[in-house]
Amino acid sequence: MSGVRVLVGTRKGAFVLTSDEKRERWDVGGPFFAGWEIYHIKGSPVDPNRLYASQSSGWFGQVMQRSDDGGTTWAPVGNTFAYDGVAGTHQWYDGTPHPWEFARVWHLEPSLTDPDTVYAGVEDAALFRSTDGGANWHELSGLRRHGTGPAWQPGAGGMCLHTIVLDPHDPQRIFVAISAAGAFRTDDGGTTWRPINHGLKSAQIPDPQAEVGHCVHRLAMHPSRPSVLFMQKHWDVMRTDDAGENWREVSGNLPTDFGFAIDVHAHEPETIYVVPIKSDSEHFPLDGQLRVYRSRSGGDEWEALTKGLPQRDCYVNVLRDAMAVDSFGSCGVYFGTTGGQVYVSSDAGDNWRPIVHDLPAVLSVEVQTLP
Amino acid sequence: MIRVVLPANLKVLAHVSGELRLDVAGVVTQRSVLDALEAGFPMLRGTIRDQATQRRRPFVRFFACERDLSHELPDAPLPEAVAAGTEPLLVVGAMAGG
Numbered sequence: 001m002s003g004v005r006v007l008v009g010t011r012k013g014a015f016v017l018t019s020d021e022k023r024e025r026w027d028v029g030g031p032f033f034a035g036w037e038i039y040h041i042k043g044s045p046v047d048p049n050r051l052y053a054s055q056s057s058g059w060f061g062q063v064m065q066r067s068d069d070g071g072t073t074w075a076p077v078g079n080t081f082a083y084d085g086v087a088g089t090h091q092w093y094d095g096t097p098h099p100w101e102f103a104r105v106w107h108l109e110p111s112l113t114d115p116d117t118v119y120a121g122v123e124d125a126a127l128f129r130s131t132d133g134g135a136n137w138h139e140l141s142g143l144r145r146h147g148t149g150p151a152w153q154p155g156a157g158g159m160c161l162h163t164i165v166l167d168p169h170d171p172q173r174i175f176v177a178i179s180a181a182g183a184f185r186t187d188d189g190g191t192t193w194r195p196i197n198h199g200l201k202s203a204q205i206p207d208p209q210a211e212v213g214h215c216v217h218r219l220a221m222h223p224s225r226p227s228v229l230f231m232q233k234h235w236d237v238m239r240t241d242d243a244g245e246n247w248r249e250v251s252g253n254l255p256t257d258f259g260f261a262i263d264v265h266a267h268e269p270e271t272i273y274v275v276p277i278k279s280d281s282e283h284f285p286l287d288g289q290l291r292v293y294r295s296r297s298g299g300d301e302w303e304a305l306t307k308g309l310p311q312r313d314c315y316v317n318v319l320r321d322a323m324a325v326d327s328f329g330s331c332g333v334y335f336g337t338t339g340g341q342v343y344v345s346s347d348a349g350d351n352w353r354p355i356v357h358d359l360p361a362v363l364s365v366e367v368q369t370l371p
Numbered sequence: 372m373i374r375v376v377l378p379a380n381l382k383v384l385a386h387v388s389g390e391l392r393l394d395v396a397g398v399v400t401q402r403s404v405l406d407a408l409e410a411g412f413p414m415l416r417g418t419i420r421d422q423a424t425q426r427r428r429p430f431v432r433f434f435a436c437e438r439d440l441s442h443e444l445p446d447a448p449l450p451e452a453v454a455a456g457t458e459p460l461l462v463v464g465a466m467a468g469g
């Protein structure tokens with residue numbers, strides 16, 4: 001029988017949750033790397049037993065881990081992230097130039113075709129690639145050097161490259177997102193890059209329609225339509241139908257269009273999910289009610305999904321990398337909270353149940369649908 | 372033989388328990404001890420000192436002989452008792468809450 005593996009990164013370690021297609025009974029593995037922050041774990045689409053994990057600590061820095069057996073055992077790999085050439089400066093919070101300094105790896109994106117190739121999005125914002133299973137990392141510095149880099153500024157969580165989306169139809173095309181710079185695209189495998197933020201409006205920056213400076217929180221794509229991207233921005237849910245050349249707002253009837261996570265149904269490219277969050281500073285659900293919102297029309301029209309989710313006294317957050325879907329016939333949707341819950345819906349969001357209640361604060365959730 | 376005690380998290384990472392004993396050639400300094408430590412346990416590279424700048428990570432401290440040696444220069448000789456192996460060099464994760 002096929003199964004599902006949920007890879008959970010938390011503030012204090014990693015957990016691997018496994019079940020079968022029914023997604024009713026779960027085994028909980030871990031904690032792995034106990035006491036360390038696990039910003040992200042993700043498996044190779046080519047070899048599901050090949051996993052990469054970002055392990056970091058305010059005390060001991062960045063460690064990278066790799067598993068070749070689906071998360072049963074792990075081994076450290078290379079953790080040298082050296083910026084290419086003279087690192088230069090970006091803007092600090094107060095607008096003064098600040099040298100680029102590596103802090104941590106936020107996001108890992110394994111290649112769609114080669115289990116030894118993996119991309120890493122880091123803070124301070126840059127994109128690195130390894131082609132030897134994580135042993136060595138090299139910056140794709142055309143992103144940082146294309147011209148707008150010195151104008152980038154950190155968001156509240158730091159200046160992080162947190163989203164990497166690989167185009168399954170065009171291996172030369174990659175999308176990334178940076179807080180608080182915006183979205184960027186390469187069409188030549190990472191050599192040259194340009195901002196793709198036309199249509200974004202951010203009232204929090206001097207020029208609301210500037211080329212860069214937007215606090216993009218997350219991008220999502222359905223693999224069948226790589227030119228259609230959905231974006232959860234600091235405020236606003238956005239959509240592009242031309243690979244980022246133009247964006248339009250699709251927040252529609254959402255009760256608040258602030259949030260972090262966004263994802264797309266595995267089989268319905270127009271069905272998308274967000275978790276509206278109250279902001280600017282609260283960062284918890286409106287009215288203490290944890291609600292996922294689903295649009296079946298690619299945005300604009302949204303419905304609240306509440307069955308099985310706490311509808312009172314709930315003040316958790318759902319972070320940008322903490323939502324994922326499986327690819328079973330009845331699409332499963334998963335998300336984790338800063339309160340340590342990981343929820344699953346095995347019917348595309350209609351009904352929810354917690355897999356675990358009491359993990360450390362969840363930073364990331366990824367799902368592998370296993371044969 | 373130089374004795375080194377790692378903080379708990381780094382013991383787990385390095386798959387060791389208790390004190391480490393390292394052969395250190397030449398003058399026994401923070402740098403030479405860390406060079407030997409990282410050579411024997413490559414997974415510790417970057418966890419105690421920055422790989423690019425070689426600077427001690429801010430929340431890591433070096434204690435020995437009831438002294439805080441964290442702010443000593445990397446090439447300053449460590450106390451004789453450490454060099455003689457009668458006292459360990461303690462690598463400590465600073466208390467910082469959370």
